[in-house]
Amino acid sequence: MYQFGSLPSLAAVADGVLTGHLWLTEYLAGGHLRFQMQPSGLLQFGDRTTVYDDPEALPPQYRLAVRSVREQFNREAFRSTDIDPSAVVFHGVATFTTGFAYDWDQLPPFVGHDVWVSDAEQYRPPDAVDTIFETLGLEAVNTIARERRARDFDPTTYTVPPSAWGDRTAAGVVVRNKTTGRGVIWPDTAPTSNVPHKTDLETLVTEFVTPACLDRIVATIAPPVTVEQLATRVHEHLWHEVFGSVIEVEPPVALDVIRQECRTYLAAD
Structure with a gap:
């Protein structure tokens, strides 16, 4: 199952990202979750490094996201496409807390951000990702800006906006072009942690x-x-x-x- 690499800071990869037209999406704190539909119709899941034969074997913080995907994923809509289901890997975020507080009543347990098609050996373009996840019954990542010209975008003066899923600044903004280049702009100040202080x-x-x-x-x-x-x-x-x-x-x-x-x-x- 195709792996999705860790996202670097935009400052470290700016030359390879700031070309053409850019898409800006909200970076969500949580854990990477990928999945693929098997010929049987069952979904196989993985985190960033491991693929699991049994969905129940994923760490407990992923299980609500796994349940959500299994219950909402529209298999019939997926089978009706002209794409071989086994060639597609869906990538997104299992939105468990990592010390960043969201409105948990509003934020879905899984939010998709990329679709890999192995037949074409590439990710689907960002303008197609929203439609794909919506068609399959899943939430796609919040898009902040579409088709912004790279020559008019200065990441050094960009201010990370409020999160769409909580009353605070977003955890970051992912900047990507229409090929494979992407990096994250982090907020100037780290978010206040909501990690429990009690240990009992x-x-x-x-x-x-x-x-x-x-x-x-x-x-x-x-x-x-x-x-x-x-x-x-x-x-x-x-x-x-x-x-x-x-x-x-x-x-x-x-x-x-x-x-x-x-x-x-x-x-x-």
């Missing part, structure tokens, strides 16, 4: 698993809702919104605490 696992879990949180997640599950279903979903959201890649906990321990909270919630319903 049970306290972190119980502070997250409130009745309002459970109401929100229950609304996404077809009834009847079981303790195990709800606990699994809450566990995914906890890693997505709180733990991410910024805290080390054993998932089974967190799940035990979550199960008890869910059991109490459903018993009172």
Whole structure:
């Protein structure tokens, strides 16, 4: 499955990027997630370095994004194209917290930014990416500017705008041309971290698993809702919104605490 390399700072690669017409998109904090449809119709997933035969084997902070893609991806629309599905790799961001706060009720668990077609040995152009992801039922990355002439663009005076997904400056802006050149403009100041300061696992879990949180997640599950279903979903959201890649906990321990909270919630319903 085709790998997507780490994005360099634009300052380091400006000569290879600032040519022709540029597209500017929001850089989203999280983890790289790629996937490909197999002949069977099943989706195979990978992070930046590893491809997994079992989607459940991905690290827990990726699982909400994986679930979202598996449930929303329009396989029939994809099969109706004249492209060999096995030749296409979709790339995007699993939007778990890395210390950067977003509006988690608005930001999708997965946001796509690139489509690789191995038959052509190239990425689809940026003006096609939005349409592709929309057609397949997935969200594409927020576009800030289209077709900006490189000769009129000065990255040294550019100010990173507010995020489309939170009340703060974006984590960065990806500048790309219509070939393979791309780099990131970072904001002048690092974002204030929302990493939990408390280290007691049970306290972190119980502070997250409130009745309002459970109401929100229950609304996404077809009834009847079981303790195990709800606990699994809450566990995914906890890693997505709180733990991410910024805290080390054993998932089974967190799940035990979550199960008890869910059991109490459903018993009172």
